[in-house]
Amino acid sequence: MGRMAELFGGDARLVWALAGALAVVSVVAFSTRRRGGRFRGLPGWVGLWWLMATVLVLLSRFDRRISFPLLAFMMFASLRAYFSVAPVRPRDRYAILVSYLAIPLILWPAFIGAVNLFQAVVPVVLFLIIPVFLVYGTTERGLLGSMGRMLIGVIFFVFCIAHLALFAGLSHHGLLELFGVLVLASELPQRLAGRPHPGRPWFRPLAGIFAGMFLATGFGYLLAPLAELTVNDGGRAGLLVSVAVTLGALVSEAVATDLKLTSSAAVIGRGATMTRMVPAVYAAPVFFHYVTNFAP
Amino acid sequence: MKSFLRTAALYLFHLGFVRPVLTWIVGVRYRRRSLIPDGSCLVVSNHNSHLDAGVLMSLFPLRRLPRVHPVAAADYFGSTIFKQALAMWMMNSIPIQRHPKPGVDPLQPLIDKLNEGHSLVFFPEGSRGEAGVVARFRPGIGKLVQQLPGLLVVPVYLAGPERIWPRGQTVPVPLNIDAIVGKPRTYDPEDAAREIAEQVQRDVLSLAPPPPPPPGEMARPPQRVAVCGLGGKARDEMMRAIAARLGRHGTTLGFGATLLEVNPDGVHEISAPIAHIPHRIWTAMLAKLIGASKRFSGPRFSEKIEIARLSEIIGERRSAQFVVTDGSALVDLSAWAVAGSYRGLFDDGELNRVIEYLAGKQKIPLGKWWRFLRRAPEVWLVSEWSLTRPPIPTVLVLVLPPVAQLMSVLRSGSQPLEAHQNEEGLKRLRQGYRRMGELLRRRHHVVVIEFDPTHDDVETLVEAVEYELLRPTESDEKSGNAS
Numbered sequence: 190m191g192r193m194a195e196l197f198g199g200d201a202r203l204v205w206a207l208a209g210a211l212a213v214v215s216v217v218a219f220s221t222r223r224r225g226g227r228f229r230g231l232p233g234w235v236g237l238w239w240l241m242a243t244v245l246v247l248l249s250r251f252d253r254r255i256s257f258p259l260l261a262f263m264m265f266a267s268l269r270a271y272f273s274v275a276p277v278r279p280r281d282r283y284a285i286l287v288s289y290l291a292i293p294l295i296l297w298p299a300f301i302g303a304v305n306l307f308q309a310v311v312p313v314v315l316f317l318i319i320p321v322f323l324v325y326g327t328t329e330r331g332l333l334g335s336m337g338r339m340l341i342g343v344i345f346f347v348f349c350i351a352h353l354a355l356f357a358g359l360s361h362h363g364l365l366e367l368f369g370v371l372v373l374a375s376e377l378p379q380r381l382a383g384r385p386h387p388g389r390p391w392f393r394p395l396a397g398i399f400a401g402m403f404l405a406t407g408f409g410y411l412l413a414p415l416a417e418l419t420v421n422d423g424g425r426a427g428l429l430v431s432v433a434v435t436l437g438a439l440v441s442e443a444v445a446t447d448l449k450l451t452s453s454a455a456v457i458g459r460g461a462t463m464t465r466m467v468p469a470v471y472a473a474p475v476f477f478h479y480v481t482n483f484a485p
Numbered sequence: 486m487k488s489f490l491r492t493a494a495l496y497l498f499h500l501g502f503v504r505p506v507l508t509w510i511v512g513v514r515y516r517r518r519s520l521i522p523d524g525s526c527l528v529v530s531n532h533n534s535h536l537d538a539g540v541l542m543s544l545f546p547l548r549r550l551p552r553v554h555p556v557a558a559a560d561y562f563g564s565t566i567f568k569q570a571l572a573m574w575m576m577n578s579i580p581i582q583r584h585p586k587p588g589v590d591p592l593q594p595l596i597d598k599l600n601e602g603h604s605l606v607f608f609p610e611g612s613r614g615e616a617g618v619v620a621r622f623r624p625g626i627g628k629l630v631q632q633l634p635g636l637l638v639v640p641v642y643l644a645g646p647e648r649i650w651p652r653g654q655t656v657p658v659p660l661n662i663d664a665i666v667g668k669p670r671t672y673d674p675e676d677a678a679r680e681i682a683e684q685v686q687r688d689v690l691s692l693a694p695p696p697p698p699p700p701g702e703m704a705r706p707p708q709r710v711a712v713c714g715l716g717g718k719a720r721d722e723m724m725r726a727i728a729a730r731l732g733r734h735g736t737t738l739g740f741g742a743t744l745l746e747v748n749p750d751g752v753h754e755i756s757a758p759i760a761h762i763p764h765r766i767w768t769a770m771l772a773k774l775i776g777a778s779k780r781f782s783g784p785r786f787s788e789k790i791e792i793a794r795l796s797e798i799i800g801e802r803r804s805a806q807f808v809v810t811d812g813s814a815l816v817d818l819s820a821w822a823v824a825g826s827y828r829g830l831f832d833d834g835e836l837n838r839v840i841e842y843l844a845g846k847q848k849i850p851l852g853k854w855w856r857f858l859r860r861a862p863e864v865w866l867v868s869e870w871s872l873t874r875p876p877i878p879t880v881l882v883l884v885l886p887p888v889a890q891l892m893s894v895l896r897s898g899s900q901p902l903e904a905h906q907n908e909e910g911l912k913r914l915r916q917g918y919r920r921m922g923e924l925l926r927r928r929h930h931v932v933v934i935e936f937d938p939t940h941d942d943v944e945t946l947v948e949a950v951e952y953e954l955l956r957p958t959e960s961d962e963k964s965g966n967a968s
Contacts, residue, residue, distance in 0.1 A: 224848055226845070229871070262509075265659075266512065269659050269661060270512070270661060272660055273645065273648075273660045273661035279616065279648070279651070282648070282658045283656075283658075285660070286658050289658075289659065
């Protein structure tokens with residue numbers, strides 16, 4: 190343990206906690222993978238989480254010159270996968286390019302630790318500049334549909350994920366690993382119980398949501414001291430993350446359904462990023478703002 | 486020395502630029518890449534972007550790069566020194582004259598390379614054309630096939646490059662590309678060049694994924710007709726007749742020995758059999774391993790699973806209004822289980838559970854595994870390995886000729902009789918289908934039509950199926966759609 194702490198700097202027990210959480214979800218996914226239905230997607234989700242966990246640990250413990258390019262690539266790859274399945278008008282290709290270029294622009298304030306600049310750059314670039322590239326010189330119809338599809342992708346895969354980079358500049362250590370554990374604790378029961386769908390019984394999904402809240406709050410209380418938070422703040426953070434994960438799952442499922450991404454076979458796995466990644470990244474801004482504003 | 490420099494330039498360009506860009510910036514996903522043969526072949530594909538040649542070359546392992554040549558238009562790529570260096574040195578292209586002088590065979594350099602054992606990347610459309618539109622393939626590909634009988638042609642469909650870097654755009658925009666490889670095949674050199682080109686085009690287009698439907702209200706899932714029972718040829722003909730009739734009312738897909746697409750414009754047959762893909766081999770191996778192939782031989786079983794999977798995907802995509810299949814994995818496997826193993830052992834409730842196991846609604850409990858492995862291994866395989874979730878048809882046509890007549894047909898055929906092809910076995914199978922039909926009618930509200938090819942008229946059957954599918958349902962009447 191001591192050598193790990195020496196290697197990583199700070200308390201390395203949260204890294205072990207995240208690895209343990211991942212091991213548990215991996216075992217659950219492996220043992221239930223043949224049951225079909227909602228269990229079919231678990232191995233893919235766990236596979237993505239191994240990658241996410243690596244990025245979280247690198248962001249938290251390693252030099253930003255290593256971790257930020259990796260985070261930027263993750264944002265780029267997920268945004269690219271989203272744009273590949275979300276139909277936008279052919280003439281909007283330059284707006285797509287600007288969305289990609291926004292990634293380094295948004296990560297730069299986080300890299301230099303300027304949170305205020307980040308909070309100014311994000312809305313200006315994402316919500317004011319990108320739409321200009323969509324409307325410039327067009328008389329075609331379908332602008333609003335195209336704009337909506339483009340901006341929701343940018344919100345998920347640029348705005349939300351970029352908040353993970355901000356944690357790297359905070360004085361607390363281990364918040365990113367704690368975030369990973371809380372999201373896994375919230376998501377696993379929900380995924381095992383299934384998502385709520387109109388026209389289907391709500392009991393089991395609701396039980397999954399409450400079990401997720403209970404687990405995340407519990408882990409928040411238990412692990413908070415390791416991330417230099419009070420136990421109460423940790424518990425509240427767990428509850429908030431769990432609520433955000435639930436809302437993110439609802440939003441991502443609805444978007445995926447509208448984009449006809451419900452069948453992984455039909456879209457050759459392309460749309461999987463939406464439902465696997467969005468619930469987690471949806472919670473990142475909520476967790477960040479809670480920790481910085483209410484639990485300093 | 487020149488050859489060494491060319492090879493060095495080729496490897497430098499591909500290792501330092503083409504492959505990193507395709508892997509990291511574009512994110513190409515190759516499907517069934519293993520189908521690329523080891524020897525000489527001609528890779529043909531749709532063409533919408535300058536990226537296409539690079540993507541197709543990256544289908545080959547690096548060691549084969551010097552022996553793979555994209556075919557490039559001499560007039561376009563020879564227009565400047567830069568383009569020439571890029572195409573001929575960096576990409577190892579062979580120039581082809583699109584407007585040759587009289588008496589010159591523009592295909593000769595390509596034939597020479599193929600004869601030397603090299604492989605070519607060929608775009609039969611001739612140019613990039615309009616983004617997202619596959620133009621008519623030119624007969625040059627047919628002429629090449631005519632001059633090289635036995636030439637292996639690998640169809641590939643590229644989806645994505647037309648959005649990344651279409652003709653007329655200067656800046657490429659990174660998006661994902663899917664390169665879908667089809668089964669290598671040869672064409673009959675006796676056919677006319679134009680006809681061969683059309684066959685190649687059909688093979689390339691058959692690999693295309695369905696286009697993403699526009700966002701908004703979802704279309705209804707397709708209505709399904711399954712033609713099951715005894716008498717293989719009669720079933721296939723019936724499937725075709727029903728698909729042809731339903732095609733008048735909306736896009737209809739027919740799955741049998743071949744894949745049919747029928748719409749109000751007519752019947753379009755995709756000549757290649759259902760695409761051969763690796764997991765079919767895997768399914769066949771599994772079937773053999775647990776002895777499922779005693780009843781359904783390996784390839785037949787995996788073909789059945791493949792058709793059910795495709796039908797399942799089409800249902801989810803909702804791109805067709807009607808789907809007609811020759812056979813149904815759900816009905817056939819259950820009927821065979823009833824006939825072969827569960828005679829009198831299962832009541833209707835238990836048999837209904839078999840349907841639920843097959844449809845993926847329930848898993849076989851561990852305590853029953855041995856029973857299923859011994860008596861109906863196909864059901865166990867489909868359920869426990871989640872091979873498919875065969876959908877329940879809307880209309881089930883049971884083709885049930887008299888056993889005596891079927892036996893005489895089988896005896897007169899050249900094929901040796903299989904173990905179940907005796908009067909007793911066929912009677913049991915007939916009863917098995919009837920029992921399944923009855924169960925589906927009562928519990929799942931499936932319309933079941935029995936058909937005896939010795940007495941009944943195919944036209945009447947087709948009309949009956951058409952009537953059942955097009956009559957307004959209760960929900961239509963409630964929502965006022967009946968008109």
